[in-house]
Amino acid sequence: xxxxxxxxxxxxxxxxxxxxxxxxxxxxxxxxxxxxxxxxxxxxxxxxxxxxxxxxxxxxxxxxxxxxxxxxxxxxxxxxxxxxxxxxxxxxxxxxxxxxxxxxxxxxxxxxxxxxxxxxxxxxxxxxxxxxxxxxxxxxxxxxxxxxxxxxxxxxxxxxxxxxxxxxxxxxxxxxxxxxxxxxxxxxxxxxxxxxxxxxxxxxxxxxxxxxxxxxxxxxxxxxxxxxxxxxxxxxxxxxxxxxxxxxxxx
Amino acid sequence: xxxxxxxxxxxxxxxxxxxxxxxxxxxxxxxxxxxxxxxxxxxxxxxxxxxxxxxxxxxxxxxxxxxxxxxxxxxxxxxxxxxxxxxxxxxxxxxxxxxxxxxxxxxxxxxxxxxxxxxxxxxxxxxxxxxxxxxxxxxxxxxxxxxxxxxxxxxxxxxxxxxxxxxxxxxxxxxxxxxxxxxxxxxxxxxxxxxxxxxxxxxxxxxxxxxxxxxxxxxxxxxxxxxxxxxxxxxxxxxxxxxxxxxxxxxxxxxxxxxxxxxxxxxxxxxxxxxxxxxxxxxxxxxxxxxxxxxxxxxxxxxxxxxxxxxxxxxxxx
Ligand SMILES: [Fe+2]
Ligand SMILES: [Fe+2]
Ligand SMILES: [Fe+2]
Numbered sequence: 001x002x003x004x005x006x007x008x009x010x011x012x013x014x015x016x017x018x019x020x021x022x023x024x025x026x027x028x029x030x031x032x033x034x035x036x037x038x039x040x041x042x043x044x045x046x047x048x049x050x051x052x053x054x055x056x057x058x059x060x061x062x063x064x065x066x067x068x069x070x071x072x073x074x075x076x077x078x079x080x081x082x083x084x085x086x087x088x089x090x091x092x093x094x095x096x097x098x099x100x101x102x103x104x105x106x107x108x109x110x111x112x113x114x115x116x117x118x119x120x121x122x123x124x125x126x127x128x129x130x131x132x133x134x135x136x137x138x139x140x141x142x143x144x145x146x147x148x149x150x151x152x153x154x155x156x157x158x159x160x161x162x163x164x165x166x167x168x169x170x171x172x173x174x175x176x177x178x179x180x181x182x183x184x185x186x187x188x189x190x191x192x193x194x195x196x197x198x199x200x201x202x203x204x205x206x207x208x209x210x211x212x213x214x215x216x217x218x219x220x221x222x223x224x225x226x227x228x229x230x231x232x233x234x235x236x237x238x239x240x241x242x243x244x245x246x247x248x249x250x251x
Numbered sequence: 252x253x254x255x256x257x258x259x260x261x262x263x264x265x266x267x268x269x270x271x272x273x274x275x276x277x278x279x280x281x282x283x284x285x286x287x288x289x290x291x292x293x294x295x296x297x298x299x300x301x302x303x304x305x306x307x308x309x310x311x312x313x314x315x316x317x318x319x320x321x322x323x324x325x326x327x328x329x330x331x332x333x334x335x336x337x338x339x340x341x342x343x344x345x346x347x348x349x350x351x352x353x354x355x356x357x358x359x360x361x362x363x364x365x366x367x368x369x370x371x372x373x374x375x376x377x378x379x380x381x382x383x384x385x386x387x388x389x390x391x392x393x394x395x396x397x398x399x400x401x402x403x404x405x406x407x408x409x410x411x412x413x414x415x416x417x418x419x420x421x422x423x424x425x426x427x428x429x430x431x432x433x434x435x436x437x438x439x440x441x442x443x444x445x446x447x448x449x450x451x452x453x454x455x456x457x458x459x460x461x462x463x464x465x466x467x468x469x470x471x472x473x474x475x476x477x478x479x480x481x482x483x484x485x486x487x488x489x490x491x492x493x494x495x496x497x498x499x500x501x502x503x504x505x506x507x508x509x510x511x512x513x514x515x516x517x518x519x520x521x522x523x524x525x526x527x528x529x530x531x532x533x534x535x536x537x538x539x540x541x542x543x544x545x546x547x548x549x550x551x552x553x554x555x556x557x558x559x560x561x562x563x564x565x566x567x568x569x
Contacts, residue, residue, distance in 0.1 A: 025310040025319070026310070026311050028303065028307045028310055028323065028326050029303035029326065029330075029538070030542045031542060031546065032543075032547075033550060034330055034333055034337070035334070037303075037327075037330050041326065041330065045320055045323045048316060048319055048320045048323065049320060051316065052320070055316070069315045069316060072315075073315075146553050146557075147549065150551070150552025150555045151551050151552050151555045153548050153552075154548055154549070154551070154552030154555075157548065239311065242313070242372060243315075246430070246432060249429055249430055249432075249433060250425060250429060251315045251372070
């Protein structure tokens with residue numbers, strides 16, 4: 001393989017898009033309104049589209065005869081590198097928007113740096129993604145404001161979601177070996193440096209939404225190293241169902 | 252208004268339709284025209300959004316990323332169709348909430364085909380190929396219907412439906428060129444969807460109501476039986492290309508008519524499903540009701556938030 005680190009680095013970014021796209025896809029047709037269904041599907045489509053670009057690139061540099069689908073569907077759970085945040089379930093619409101916003105802020109900061117990568121392919125994917133993710137962030141942020149500063153019931157529900165999702169935010173800024181190696185080469189982004197801007201933006205929005213910023217200092221991590229939550233196995237059972245049941249076929 | 256005046260308006264109205272003029276929402280129209288259109292357009296809108304459910308069922312299990320993206324896009328298109336059709340219906344003076352109430356209470360109907368389950372990936376192919384295919388045959392004539400908002404919605408919808416139909420056929424083609432399991436899956440899907448697709452074109456002419464009035468208003472331009480024949484004649488050669496067998500032993504090309512003769516349709520099954528006793532009627536409606544009920548707090552919050560912002564604007568202005 002041309003670069004083990006580069007390969008792992010790409011998967012570290014792409015897996016977040018895949019798993020979040022998968023979660024949003026589960027909701028299609030079951031949301032609170034036709035408009036939110038359409039928007040949620042749109043975001044899912046963007047994320048799956050980004051995933052494909054990353055995996056196609058990863059497949060190419062793997063040097064083996066891999067395809068984007070081998071990477072997407074045929075790894076063991078421990079091989080997926082997404083953060084715990086994106087695999088959290090669609091408990092209710094507040095969780096869906098909370099998870100989305102807490103990821104979108106990070107995602108946009110990441111792509112804004114990645115567009116200057118020395119790796120031309122990654123830079124191009126990032127550039128294209130910035131427009132999409134800016135829209136995602138606006139959509140989810142607007143909903144947090146509506147739900148946070150809506151009715152007493154919606155405020156409580158939105159607060160509950162933010163409180164529950166908050167412990168998964170710190171993992172976004174952990175540096176893996178691949179992250180460190182790629183950042184040193186000017187290919188990857190030093191995500192630890194995005195932390196300050198991230199929390200500043202999130203806190204501002206939560207305040208606008210009349211929500212409290214969680215004070216908890218306990219954080220969960222593990223996804224980046226393939227140690228996931230109990231939810232992940234079920235998500236993968238759905239995701240991988242066809243490829244596992246009917247191996248080596250074209251669809 | 253006197254009866255005389257109303258009769259006069261009705262004559263002018265019918266003459267406009269006969270001249271192929273479009274009726275717009277703000278135009279005067281007979282009450283029966285309004286009611287019939289609310290019923291038909293909302294039934295169509297409901298079909299679009301209930302139709303999202305059987306296909307949505309396979310988004311999380313799509314076999315490749317390319318197929319997952321295409322399926323997401325398709326289901327999203329159906330949501331879009333629902334949206335234009337509800338909007339067209341709202342121009343006739345009924346709210347979306349009311350329309351949803353009618354769907355949830357069972358008062359309004361939707362296309363019965365969506366009360367069948369999607370059991371394998373091949374069902375995504377069969378639905379696109381057959382169900383979107385039959386929908387196009389039903390809907391192309393409506394692009395020239397007399398009510399302007401409906402006609403315009405149909406032009407846009409039909410374009411997307413034909414894309415869905417080709418995409419469905421392509422899913423089937425891939426399966427039919429694949430392994431034995433894949434080909435069996437495709438044949439099984441055709442076996443299950445063929446007859447319900449034929450039923451989708453509506454009851455046989457002898458049992459079909461409202462037709463004469465609908466013809467005059469261009470809500471219907473061909474009879475159900477003619478549409479069904481058109482669908483069969485178009486689809487059988489496609490099944491041949493796929494190398495699949497249509498599950499009808501009586502299906503035979505008739506040289507005299509240039510059409511396919513086909514076997515008897517089980518209309519008892521059709522009426523059973525229409526009356527609410529198909530395999531998934533309850534499940535489909537419960538899913539819609541659950542989405543609506545679980546979303547109530549979200550919609551309330553959006554309204555409350557908008558009202559607060561409005562109030563703030565007024566305060567600042569003062
Ligand atoms: Fe549609
Ligand atoms: Fe349709
Ligand atoms: Fe369609």
